[in-house]
Amino acid sequence: MTVSASVDKLLQLIEFGIHISGIKELKQLMEKVLKTAQDLTYAKMAVFYLVTDDSLELVARRNTHTFHIPDNFHEKKLIPISPNRLAGFCVLNSKIVNISAADRQGLVDTYDLEHELGLLNLQLFHSMLLVPLINQNRKILGVLQLIDSTNNEGDFIPFSESIIPVMESLASQSAVAIQNAQLSRDITSTYYETIFRLSLAAECRDKETANHIFRVSSYSKIIARYAGFTKSFQDMIQYSSPMHDVGKLGIPDSILFKTGKLTPEERILMQSHTEIGWKIFEGSDYEILQMAGRVALSHHEKYDGSGYPKGLKGNIIPVEGRIVAIADVFDALCSIRRYKFSFPTDQVFMNLKSETGHHFDPILLNAFFMGLEEILEVKKKYTVSES
């Protein structure tokens, strides 16, 4: 490699580092790593393994071979981290492994190739580079496997030794980015589960179920997506909608758990759960909690102005409240159905449709029906365990 070629590759690496640092989505991140590794090494195939417990898991693969790759070439998704597997050896020794077709016999002697993932069919393999993904604290997060380097004429050649420091840098950059993406995913999941469990605890007073909260949250997200809202809005409504009824915490047991019909005074007190919910989130600087406040306050408003607590009309009702109203009522109607076997799903849809422009925003109800297939999938998946 000439010095100017080396400068080019280093510049490419810097660009790559900036690019992947901005990617939060693991799949997209791994795809970018595989593509850049192929561009830098002219390899026909690139495979991404992540360390999971005691194994390496094949999580992404990118193939630019023009010929057919047998289905069993990477059949096993999990391989043990053991010294007689190439990728295992690479992890255990924190070391790049660079091998070519000429090394085959030596490999067969050294490694347990009978079981070696990706090497089952030796005819396909000309050269291979295994690069451990080591983060800034020297922890190994995975392995990048590159197969079949080529020259300008497209002939298969061994991986050049001069590319190894470049690949080491790329691997470190990737390891840190992968770790950040995993961390960000974990924080987000923890956040959602916390909202979920605390909301459930609040709702338990009202005998609601975990599945109800989860379904309303998922339905709301689907409606938002089909209504054309941004990914960020969809996430926000997913996170804020589980908290729509936390204001019920402020309702006395005597009203919340009353079996008979509520008196008009009791009904007014019961309806104040919307305003109590608002107060719980009032004054927050964070968008999700501001939205949670709006959802809590407005999810019982109706499009024609006949709802509570304020009798707001049409688009004056916060859009997130209009969305959660549909999700919440749909779920309530389906739950009634579970106890009355004769109440068919069609009837539920008829009920919803009859309320277009009355209880519900017509455009959002339309989005609900556009997303119906996904909504029914969620319903099916998260209803079973309640029976």
Add this chain to the structure above:
Amino acid sequence: MTVSASVDKLLQLIEFGIHISGIKELKQLMEKVLKTAQDLTYAKMAVFYLVTDDSLELVARRNTHTFHIPDNFHEKKLIPISPNRLAGFCVLNSKIVNISAADRQGLVDTYDLEHELGLLNLQLFHSMLLVPLINQNRKILGVLQLIDSTNNEGDFIPFSESIIPVMESLASQSAVAIQNAQLSRDITSTYYETIFRLSLAAECRDKETANHIFRVSSYSKIIARYAGFTKSFQDMIQYSSPMHDVGKLGIPDSILFKTGKLTPEERILMQSHTEIGWKIFEGSDYEILQMAGRVALSHHEKYDGSGYPKGLKGNIIPVEGRIVAIADVFDALCSIRRYKFSFPTDQVFMNLKSETGHHFDPILLNAFFMGLEEILEVKKKYTVSES
């Protein structure tokens, strides 16, 4: 700059990118950016500005000048983003500004130098490089200002044009890292506020105050730090301890709000809030919520085995429960004090000390007293508004 010097700088940039991607703490991150920028440009001073609303805020500065810098050299922390300020011009035009002492007169004519931060005393300034921090979506997050480049002999020289592409890369790397750190900080803050508001809503049933929850959470973190636990453990107890009483959600109003003495049966039911709290978090895969469950279950256990619900003894009680017990009781004792003016702080400390080995873990109580200064600061700051 020779080609090999350029390769060295590129390698340095790649290392830098890997290093800063792993830093989540803003202050530490900016310090590293300033140091690297100085190393690469041989500048005597480096300043970090972040865009906040309509201004640039001076957030970090690093000076290796051996002579004294006047206090008013960077007196103003906020400068407007306007075209007649150098840093403002740099932001508005998304462009590097490279100026030397020779350009002074031109600068005086072009810019409103009377108000220019950092240029008040023109005698001090020999050369300056302003680099906009542009992220992967072309958004400007701030400006990096470098002052007074030097050669090997230590003479002041203009900034070399050849360093500009290197600084552009460094600025992009820094912008993405800064953005990730800000995002991570925002998610964490949102998470804490959500836990806080939902726990408060739950506690409100028990007439507890927002400040009580906040204080217990802060005290617990301080105790954990002085007891030598990791930063990660400290964060976890900060986040999980606000939820220690959410199990009270499951206690009927008639018991929770009873003004007289509880009957033995009612007392047992009341004590079950620990087990209800455990159930709320049971089975979670997330460490914070697992800890929240342990705290809820065990914060009324006593070191000598006389607590509830299980009468656990000594180190069998989860350590986080032992920590929150001290924080919770200390706060309760201080709250009683607010109503009985004659109850002095010394008496509170005596009470706590008399319980060492009985109610409290001696080692953790010792950590409490080691952190007393910080604990009293929190107490002072978050008690006022309750009076």
